[in-house]
Amino acid sequence: MPSKLDAQCAMCSLNAENSTQNGNSQGKGLNNGILFLLAFPFLLGGGIAILWYTKFRHKETKSPIL
Incomplete structure (x- = not known):
C-alpha cells in the first residue's frame, strides 16, 4: 500500500505528472x-x-x- 495518496481527476493528474517530470513544483501546489x-x-x-x-x-x- 502506498504511504501517501493524492486524489485528482484525470486531467489534473496528467498535468501534475508532466510538470513534475520537468522539475517544476506545480504538482504539489495543485x-x-x-x-x-x-x-x-x-x-x-x-x-x-x-x-x-x-x-x-x-x-x-x-x-x-411536591
Missing part, C-alpha cells in the same frame, strides 16, 4: 489547492452541525418535588 477547496465544504458542514447541536439540545429540567 494538490494543495485541491485540498484547500475540499476543506471548505467540511468546515461549512461542521459549523452547521455545531449550530444545530447547540440550538436543539435539550437540557434536563428538574421538576420540583
Whole structure:
C-alpha cells in the first residue's frame, strides 16, 4: 500500500505528472489547492452541525418535588 495518496481527476493528474517530470513544483501546489477547496465544504458542514447541536439540545429540567 502506498504511504501517501493524492486524489485528482484525470486531467489534473496528467498535468501534475508532466510538470513534475520537468522539475517544476506545480504538482504539489495543485494538490494543495485541491485540498484547500475540499476543506471548505467540511468546515461549512461542521459549523452547521455545531449550530444545530447547540440550538436543539435539550437540557434536563428538574421538576420540583411536591
